[in-house]
Amino acid sequence: MALSKKAMAALSVPGIPMYALMMPLVIFIPPYYAEHMGLGMAAVGTIFTLGRLFDVISDPFAGALMEKTRVYIPKQGWIMLGALPLSLAVWKIFFASPPGDTTILMMWLLVLYAAWTLMSVGLFSWGSEAAGDYHERSVMMGVIQIANLSGTVLVLVIPAVIELFVDTENIQLLRIRAMGAAILLLLPIALTINWFYAPRAKGTVSPTKEPVWAAFKGALANVSFRRLIAADLFVGLISGTQTAIIVFFVEIVLRLDGHAALLQLLALTASLLGVPVFIHLSAKLEKHKTLCIAVCLTACAAILASQMAVESLFLAVFCYILFGFPMGAAQMLPRAIMADVVDEARLKSGDSQTALYFSFLTTTFKLGLGLGVGVTYFLAGLAEFDPATARLDDSAHWVIRAMVGGLPLMFAAIILTLMWHYPLNRRRYEEMRDCS
Template sequence: MSQTEIPANGPASGLSRWRIGAFALPAAPIAAMGLPIVVYLPPFYAGEMGLGLALVGAIFMITRFWDVFTDPVLGVMSDRVKTRWGRRRHWIVISVPIMLVSVYMLFMPTAPVSGSYLLWWMVIAYIGWTLLTISHMSWGAELTPDYNERSTIQGFREVALIAGMIFVLLVPVFIEAMQPENVAAARVASMGWYVLILLPITVLIAVWAVPERKVPDPTHVPWREAVSILIKNRPLLRLLIADLLGGISGGIVTALFLFLAADVLKLQFASLLILVYLTAGCVFVPIMVRLSHMWGKHRTLAYSSLFSAVTVPLIFLIEPGDLWFAVAVWICLGVNMGAGPFLFRSIMADVADHDHVEGGNQRTGLFYSLLTMTNKIGAALAIGFTYPALELIGFVPGIENTASAELGLKLVYVLPPAIIGFLVAWVMWNFPIDEDQQSENRRILQKRQSMAEGAGGNAGASVAPIGGAN
């Protein structure tokens, strides 16, 4: 079967909606692996596997720093190695067996296990996960040069991410209903099988159905000059600052959610709020994509941040035990939970083009690795802030706390994210790369590409299809 290649100089990708959907599919297992690693694996290994809180905490901290370190390394590698498939799809395929083996070993361990066992397989898992994530995001950025279509593609990907989180949360619910004994092990194993089954299927569909866009071969730039261009790239720095702030805000909310819902608001079905929050986000992503086409990406991101800043104080209005009002509040909070992530990624594609114009080299993988790195650092900083803050105000999880301690937790949950929402809006409000600037950048790059092709260069060399039909 034939495969239509995406031309290098076209104004848009030419991809149909079903192909964009096929591209987005691997985001579901990406998210389905990420959520259990943060929420379920640490207590499982600390409790059921008998490693203890201190050791498990140290291992997950070490591997998180390892994950941050490997982001730019794998991003640069993704940019520089090109095959007949292109620059991205082969890395995605390579990541699959790494992910499958490590997920099996982590989610279905045979007791007893040691700390070195957990450390080793977490390191391997993060290599596969980072390689898959960065390559997939970079591939999406390069599918089209069009300002608005990039939002559409990243919006599809965000819907798949959120859907992956929703379904991986629902799987343990059915497992717990069918197997009341040894619930923790069965719950973790079910999440592992979800990833093991979904990942190869979705990757196969994506790489078979969606071609890569032809991009110029990377040119050699001395590393000192490359770093200088990177540091002087003000749009990049502004976007990374905003993403770092967003990571801090999201990390605070994530770290304190269970304490707020169970210990302060006395809600019996706290997990329901997570599903409500994610579902609202999934439903409203297409609306946010449409708004970004109308207002521009940076302004939509600013409005989204302002919306978060003014709605998170609704937490103060929830009375203890009032589940349905809490559901209404979390629907409101979830309306734009997916807006920031897909807009950051879509804007980063434009920033990478700007860097290409200024520096003469396409470093999309590196730029997306920086984006994932700042968000992870922000989440880590949030943990470093919230837990000492809880200790300072005298809040103790799992017991009846004083009114002042409960108020203190609400303040820690609400005030930093609200302030950060205003800060992100301020940083992004007059972002210099809008639709007009992006169009000018693409005009310059297309002119360079045409000149290179006219001179007989290999910048327009085709990328071999894998298969599939229109």
């Protein structure tokens, strides 16, 4: 039975507060704790690096835990179970009073990451199980992606409004607490809607008896699975490198001071608008080919942006909207394809480990985002690009321009190689359904 639009919206709505949380953790919380809370750059950098390493390693084990307990706790249950520690961690991190404490920040950051993982893997795997056929999975993952992007856009609007209309010396503190309050307000509203209006998560007859390491090994032995998570890693790298470099490119190279946040917001809004378009396109084409088209469009936009003249605000707006428009789909489509990979694995082994498989996608995308920062800073340092010097001398601006255009092109080419002739297509899916 096909899911109604109401059911899809109710299922996806926890994504709004969940993904509203992620942007502050990348952009606002680290400098807030380094400066306002007095912990310093080195300490905060170390804490967030260790936290991200823990987060990446813990994701597959969270997926394995869900499969071991799936007869007792449905995927919807994990969203609810993760919400309480997540809310407490948000309160402790966003509303802490100075001076800060490195141990306390580290502890609550780990709690937040673990709780977010449970909710995220639960949400995506539940959406996969609820969707009925090849195209409905694209629609379901698209609706979840729209919810996620809506949360991201919403939380970026809050500091922009505060900076525009509030005149106070404590604007950094007000900005952090306003975002934290918005997340804490949205979370119970979203969970209530989800609990009463979302379709019930499907029950499972018995928990998986396969050992955790054997499950990991079985997943990695699947060619379709390996190619998909590799592609998702490079999708994350496209986003990560461009996010890491946007301030240098916009404010130093293009000399558009104060416009980096605006262009980032426009790109995210364009992503939100682009998802329905690419869902429609995936119904006409294969999902993997639609993914290839999406990343190729981002590469073309990035190349165009890299050639812009300085102080070209309108062209910058056009390029970032063009870059952002397919990015939401590029992040959504691997999750729609993973639902088909789960079916393929179930046909071979007789066991459907949805949470385990989706936990790897959580890992690869976050790893891509994290590595994106490291790649851009490493290459910039290797080419001896110095931001302070570059504001006065444009001789090293070619380094940033080369990364803006070249990195997305290289990553898109790798994704194209991995996914254009992807073996798990619509015809293969129909054959699997006939066999099951």
